[in-house]
Amino acid sequence: METIRRLFGHMRWADExxxxxxxxxxxxxxxxxxLFRHVLIAERVWLTRLEGNDSSGFVLWADEADLTELKKLARNNADGYDAYVARLTEQRLDEIVTYxxxxxxPFRTSVRDILLQVALHGQYHRGQINRALRQQSLEPVNVDYITYERTIGSATREG
Structure with a gap:
């Protein structure tokens, strides 16, 4: 469970x-x-499915994205995953979600695999955003897990 908690701590930090x-x-x-809106909506879709709710009303790709709305969505996603993971047990990781x-x-996927999908999907697209920043002669941002761990993760566990 600790690995899952760390992955979602990293996701919050990387999104921010x-x-x-x-x-x-x-x-x-x-x-x-x-592109970042797509990441956040995908996070929301998977959380909705994990909570046993219908995700069909979400639009994964939109023509526009407002930064203020993205900030709100990122915060809500992070809080939602924090609450979900806090209730999760090791045994429940292998439960099957039907969606x-x-x-x-229709599909059936384990909670464990869904959580890994969420973490890896976001990191993939954050890399695409960083590549675009570099192509625009802007400084990409380091969202590597190890950077999170060195700067934020271990400090929060130490107390």
Whole structure:
């Protein structure tokens, strides 16, 4: 369980770090914001499924993304995952979640695999955003797990 907690602590930090980088862009790059919106909506979709609710009303890709709304969504996602993971036990990681994907196709996936999907999916797209920042001659931000661990993670556990 500790690994899962750390992954989601990293996700909160990495999302906040990317938001800070997007906030510094002037003017804000709409493609980067739309890509990051996709990350946040995917996080929300999976949390909704984990909670046993229907996720069909979400739109994974949108034409626009407002930074203020993205900040609110990121905070709500992080709080939601913190609460979900806090209630989770090692035994429940192997429970099966039944859901429909965005096309309506039914699937069954373990809680463990869903949580890993959420963590890895976001990191993949954060890398794409960093690549775009570099192509725009802007400084990419370090969202590596080990950087989180060295600067934030271990400090929060030490107390």
């Amino acid at each position: 770090t990317i938001l800070t980088a997007l906030d510094r862009q002037s003017p804000a790059d709409s493609e980067n914001a739309k 429909r994907n965005m096309s309506g196709v």
